[in-house]
Amino acid sequence: xxxxxxxxxxxxxxPPVCIAGGMTAGRSGSTxxxxxxxxxxxxxxxxxxxxFVAGYFTDGYELGMKQGDVVIVAAxxxxxxxxxxxxxxxxxxxxxxxxxxxxxxxxxISST
Numbered sequence: 357x358x359x360x361x362x363x364x365x366x367x368x369x370x371p372p373v374c375i376a377g378g379m380t381a382g383r384s385g386s387t388x389x390x391x392x393x394x395x396x397x398x399x400x401x402x403x404x405x406x407x408f409v410a411g412y413f414t415d416g417y418e419l420g421m422k423q424g425d426v427v428i429v430a431a432x433x434x435x436x437x438x439x440x441x442x443x444x445x446x447x448x449x450x451x452x453x454x455x456x457x458x459x460x461x462x463x464x465i466s467s468t
Contacts, residue, residue: 371419372398372427392424392447399430408445408459416450416457423447427459 377394398407406412407429413421429443445459 370399371415372396372413372421374420377425392422392426394420394422394425396421396425396427397430398427399432401433402431405443407443410449410458411456412459413457416447417452421447421450421457423450 373396374394375397400407407427413419425447427445427447429445431441431443433439448458448460450457
């Protein structure tokens with residue numbers, strides 16, 4: 357099942373949740389290179405690399421995601437323990453004009 361943004365007209369919305377971040381989150385480091393300061397959690401039944409596809413998160417901008425933020429993705433397709441996968445990614449781009457938010461495939465870490 358693919359993600360359905362919390363800002364979309366959908367009854368199946370299940371947005372990523374910010375679980376940690378300081379008041380200066382989103383612009384730590386130099387002024388030209390954003391280093392995110394927030395940590396997000398996203399639970400899904402999509403155990404493929406779906407969350408790492410461009411535009412998967414359609415409302416990241418509205419939720420407050422910033423380039424460089426870290427996202428923990430917990431994917432579970434059933435109650436069987438072996439059906440779970442843990443992904444860790446970093447936000448590589450955020451768009452307010454329809455491009456959505458993308459997690460960097462270069463920061464993709466997974467464990468089963």
